[in-house]
Amino acid sequence: MIRHLLSGADLDADTATQILDTAAEMATVAGREVKKLPALRGRTVVNLFYEDSTRTRISFEAAAKRLSADVINFSAKGSSVTKGESLKDTALTLQAMGADAVVVRHPASGAPHRLANWVDGSVVNAGDGTHEHPTQALLDAYTMRARLGRLAGLHVAIVGDVLHSRVARSNVLLLSTLGAKVTLVGPPTLIPVDWAARAGVGSVATDADPGTDVCYDLDAVLPGVDVVMMLRVQRERMNDSYFPSAREYARRYGLDGPRMRRLPEHAIVMHPGPMNRGMEITPEVADSPRSTIVEQVANGVSVRMAVLYLLLGGNNR
Amino acid sequence: MACPPAAHPSPERQPSVKVILASADVQRVVDRIAHQILEKTQGAADTVLLGIPTRGAPLARRLAARISTFEDVDVPVGVLDITLYRDDLRRHATRAVGPTQLPPGGIDGKRVVLVDDVLFSGRTVRAALDALNDVGRPASVQLAVLVDRGHRELPIRADYVGKNIPTALAESVKVTLVETDGADEVRLCGGTR
Numbered sequence: 001m002i003r004h005l006l007s008g009a010d011l012d013a014d015t016a017t018q019i020l021d022t023a024a025e026m027a028t029v030a031g032r033e034v035k036k037l038p039a040l041r042g043r044t045v046v047n048l049f050y051e052d053s054t055r056t057r058i059s060f061e062a063a064a065k066r067l068s069a070d071v072i073n074f075s076a077k078g079s080s081v082t083k084g085e086s087l088k089d090t091a092l093t094l095q096a097m098g099a100d101a102v103v104v105r106h107p108a109s110g111a112p113h114r115l116a117n118w119v120d121g122s123v124v125n126a127g128d129g130t131h132e133h134p135t136q137a138l139l140d141a142y143t144m145r146a147r148l149g150r151l152a153g154l155h156v157a158i159v160g161d162v163l164h165s166r167v168a169r170s171n172v173l174l175l176s177t178l179g180a181k182v183t184l185v186g187p188p189t190l191i192p193v194d195w196a197a198r199a200g201v202g203s204v205a206t207d208a209d210p211g212t213d214v215c216y217d218l219d220a221v222l223p224g225v226d227v228v229m230m231l232r233v234q235r236e237r238m239n240d241s242y243f244p245s246a247r248e249y250a251r252r253y254g255l256d257g258p259r260m261r262r263l264p265e266h267a268i269v270m271h272p273g274p275m276n277r278g279m280e281i282t283p284e285v286a287d288s289p290r291s292t293i294v295e296q297v298a299n300g301v302s303v304r305m306a307v308l309y310l311l312l313g314g315n316n317r
Numbered sequence: 318m319a320c321p322p323a324a325h326p327s328p329e330r331q332p333s334v335k336v337i338l339a340s341a342d343v344q345r346v347v348d349r350i351a352h353q354i355l356e357k358t359q360g361a362a363d364t365v366l367l368g369i370p371t372r373g374a375p376l377a378r379r380l381a382a383r384i385s386t387f388e389d390v391d392v393p394v395g396v397l398d399i400t401l402y403r404d405d406l407r408r409h410a411t412r413a414v415g416p417t418q419l420p421p422g423g424i425d426g427k428r429v430v431l432v433d434d435v436l437f438s439g440r441t442v443r444a445a446l447d448a449l450n451d452v453g454r455p456a457s458v459q460l461a462v463l464v465d466r467g468h469r470e471l472p473i474r475a476d477y478v479g480k481n482i483p484t485a486l487a488e489s490v491k492v493t494l495v496e497t498d499g500a501d502e503v504r505l506c507g508g509t510r
Contacts, residue, residue: 001411021414022413025398025415025416025417026414028417032452033452033453034450034452036451037402038401038402038447310411311411313401313411314407314411
């Protein structure tokens with residue numbers, strides 16, 4: 001069993017499937033009168049958040065509490081971090097307090113990997129910079145499996161700001177492990193150059209990778225996909241002009257009603273949230289029955305319960 | 318503890334294997350427990366059978382099938398996974414969580430009969446009682462087991478016992494069922510007999 005969950009690549013197909021199956025059992029707890037399981041009684045989970053977050057932090061907190069763990073919430077605002085404390089010193093403080101698991105979100109890519117070397121407990125990456133967000137990929141895979149019944153052979157389009165998206169990176173890794181085919185769609189400026197090159201698109205065509213495709217034209221991709229995952233345009237990480245205007249972006253890469261109607265009958269629309277309504281997705285699409293956006297949030301708690309249980313439930317040292 | 322199949326007579330230094338119940342015996346014992354449940358519950362009204370995985374689940378289904386053959390009543394059957402309620406979770410690598418399926422009518426106000434294959438320390442049953450507490454409030458809880466091998470570590474006893482087998486702690490009792498293992502049998506292995 002794995003000790004940390006830092007990357008979508010940490011999971012092989014068996015472990016990922018085990019997490020999804022466990023999450024399905026955890027989901028039944030939400031429908032019970034007593035929404036609590038005793039599995040992590042006496043364990044301490046620290047939410048270490050250096051970046052703003054509502055759904056991820058609350059989701060991890062709810063998951064840990066449903067498993068009867070004690071939860072300590074730490075946000076960089078209002079802590080010793082504003083006095084200049086380093087990540088390592090903060091980690092050692094948490095270690096001294098006996099944290100069994102640290103759920104960390106950090107603006108620097110790779111921060112959870114560093115943290116994993118400093119603490120004895122398990123580290124769960126809840127989003128590091130533009131790098132990875134593995135539990136989001138797990139809950140997306142869970143949602144697809146719940147709606148469409150399978151993952152192997154699905155065609156998933158991940159659309160928008162792929163360059164800055166940790167959600168996209170983790171999803172590509174996990175979905176290809178689980179046998180789905182991913183096509184990345186977005187303006188050339190927002191698709192990582194090496195992925196475009198590997199897929200044989202763009203100026204630097206090299207050996208093509210059959211797993212992940214890249215396409216710059218959303219309308220060409222829509223009729224053949226089972227899942228469209230819209231990504232948020234991450235204004236806060238953009239220090240360059242990646243596209244001429246918000247209106248032009250919305251016209252070419254936003255999912256609106258007419259585009260949604262060109263999808264196959266069974267196809268679903270996903271968004272990791274928070275949404276820029278009117279930018280990458282219109283309210284008509286976001287609130288349609290095809291949209292799984294609210295389900296994704298509910299499934300997030302079940303999936304994070306499964307992850308915490310599998311990391312902390314037994315004696316895995 | 319792995320238990321070699323009884324069909325191959327073991328050489329002297331190998332642990333001994335003794336068949337306690339053969340296939341026909343297991344069926345007779347299940348029939349008797351079904352009759353006892355009917356007798357003790359006055360016709361199995363308002364009764365729910367909950368099997369504890371792995372082998373309690375098929376046993377519960379068999380009991381329900383026999384009860385409906387004998388008296389033409391349909392007893393709801395479910396499965397109660399107790400993994401997350403075990404008291405030894407932290408002593409082993411993480412255990413896979415199994416499905417819990419309650420019958421559509423639920424268990425509130427019902428007479429719940431927990432079904433398991435072997436009653437040993439009583440810790441599984443304690444975990445099952447805790448799990449039951451979180452999924453509903455039954456009117457009463459009873460316990461049916463195929464084999465009681467003794468060595469209780471908790472104040473727990475069974476209401477219906479298929480077979481009492483006096484054992485030494487070093488021995489192990491292995492139950493196999495057609496549904497899970499391909500054949501019905503109860504074997505006693507190991508120890509110095």
